[in-house]
Amino acid sequence: MSKPKILIQFDTDDHACAFDGVVAADSGIDQLFQYSKITLDDVQRLVYGAIFTRGVEDLHQTAIFVGGSDVAKGEAIVEKINSVFFGPMRVSVMMDSNGCNTTAAAAVLAAARHIELNGATATILAGTGPVGVRAARLLAGAGATVRIGSRSQTRAMEAAATINERLQSDAVTGVETSSSDQTTAALDGSNILIAAGAAGIQLVDTSCWKGNESLKVAVDLNAVPPLGIESVDVMDQAVDHSGTVCYGAVGVGGTKMKIHKAAIASLFHSNDKVLDAEEVFQIGLEQ
Numbered sequence: 001m002s003k004p005k006i007l008i009q010f011d012t013d014d015h016a017c018a019f020d021g022v023v024a025a026d027s028g029i030d031q032l033f034q035y036s037k038i039t040l041d042d043v044q045r046l047v048y049g050a051i052f053t054r055g056v057e058d059l060h061q062t063a064i065f066v067g068g069s070d071v072a073k074g075e076a077i078v079e080k081i082n083s084v085f086f087g088p089m090r091v092s093v094m095m096d097s098n099g100c101n102t103t104a105a106a107a108v109l110a111a112a113r114h115i116e117l118n119g120a121t122a123t124i125l126a127g128t129g130p131v132g133v134r135a136a137r138l139l140a141g142a143g144a145t146v147r148i149g150s151r152s153q154t155r156a157m158e159a160a161a162t163i164n165e166r167l168q169s170d171a172v173t174g175v176e177t178s179s180s181d182q183t184t185a186a187l188d189g190s191n192i193l194i195a196a197g198a199a200g201i202q203l204v205d206t207s208c209w210k211g212n213e214s215l216k217v218a219v220d221l222n223a224v225p226p227l228g229i230e231s232v233d234v235m236d237q238a239v240d241h242s243g244t245v246c247y248g249a250v251g252v253g254g255t256k257m258k259i260h261k262a263a264i265a266s267l268f269h270s271n272d273k274v275l276d277a278e279e280v281f282q283i284g285l286e287q
């Protein structure tokens, strides 16, 4: 008889994220263990609890989810988890602090429904945050040329350089998009626009993007008014605005949920998965 599927939630916040717990419960697991205020010092003890309790043949029935609002802390926790594993003594791990991986994957998947990513040009406004950087990684990894926008040329170039180094490519460039003129210039020749700015910040007004004939898809990830792309509604789901197919934050939310559940379910297929943005995106492509 197979062992129950146990998901162990490592959350870096004071209270483990209820959203992640609900999605886990809806993803076919049998037991959810939630740990909050997780620090690097807690990792070894908890990982030992996960890997030394069941036989190797049953370790695929245990998995770890890393969440919390601080993406940098989540990344460090995953690194520590992986350093504790050895040989076959490991369980599968998914990282989605602040929803960064599932949100970026959903945005890029929305674009991929309407345009071939390989060879496309994409602009990610406010692309220096965790979601924007991951979306840029996914797009560049799929063969797109990517422009990362920021209020700061330096931050934009730093984000681009980090991704290029990781991918060993020069597909990503950083551009300042502080003014409407700069934003319009960044969108010139772009086929994909992703607005990945902080909640409640409008990044681009209508005149900068409507009527841009090259722009085939626009995705706004900000659900809090004012929205990131003026004229795109938060509920838009493949709505045509003058030749550009548009998605609002709630419009991509269904895809995000689907990817999140499928990713959790996939953790239990083997005991050696580490799901970061690229793996989560691949799972999304397979849905």
Ligand SMILES: NC(=O)c1ccc[n+]([C@@H]2O[C@H](COP(=O)([O-])OP(=O)(O)OC[C@H]3O[C@@H](n4cnc5c(N)ncnc54)[C@H](OP(=O)(O)O)[C@@H]3O)[C@@H](O)[C@H]2O)c1
Pocket (backbone or CB within 6 Å): 098, 099, 100, 103, 126, 127, 128, 129, 130, 131, 132, 149, 150, 151, 152, 155, 156, 195, 196, 197, 198, 199, 200, 201, 221, 222, 223, 249, 253, 256
């Ligand atoms: N639906 C979901 O489940 C879900 C999950 C995660 C995220 N999201 C949404 O996705 C978006 C991106 O998330 P994130 O965590 O990557 O965002 P973030 O780190 O909060 O912000 C992204 C970028 O926005 C820019 N920014 C911040 N304040 C600004 C301001 N006052 N004016 C103009 N630009 C500003 C910054 O870029 P520069 O300083 O370089 O300009 C920052 O790097 C957010 O809207 C978030 O709410 C949704």
